[in-house]
Amino acid sequence: MNRNPSRSDNLIHQFDTVLRTLVPHAAQASRPSPASPEVHDDPMDEEERRHAAGLMRINHTGEVCAQALYQGQGLTAKLPDVRGQMEASARDEIDHLAWCDERLEELHDRPSLLNPLFYAASFGIGAVAGAVGDRMSLGFLAATEQQVGRHLEEHLVELPSADQRSRAVLRQMAIDEAQHAQLALEAGGARFPAPVKFGMRLMAKVMSGSVYRV
Ligand SMILES: [Fe+2]
């Protein structure tokens, strides 16, 4: 039987996304983690392990924010042809979330306790951008993806040299995020002026600074 999803179906779907994002180990990746069994770490001391976990916690929270942004974008999108493309990007983000979660567990650590807060904030921002229109919400997605990409490049350098498994995850994420940014721009996303991007960088700094430890 073919039917359009009702309001309550949609509400259940949205709630399911929130749970899968915020409950540890609930996200299911559709692709195997790039940290495959063939990728081996060298031994790390406690300080290195803590540093690697702090960086991976930042990346995990970044993916929590991505879930919220794509969810907000999906709820407000008006152009049906854009929706399909953005849903494909959102599926990649679920992989990223699950991979970071797995890696944190391997490092005997946990995701950030602040995730619900960042999820709510990102959802709010996504919904406001979406209310303004597709051009704004796609532009915001593109700018965020570009910023995440820059973070990933920095983390690839900052990670302890022994940590090859986190590196494998971040390398694939960087490839995916660059493609997501491109897709959002091609779908009609606005290119944001430098002051807006500066504000976004400042917000990202606040997020990374707190999540590294908490
Ligand atoms: Fe991602």
Ligand SMILES: [Fe+2]
């Ligand atoms: Fe992305």
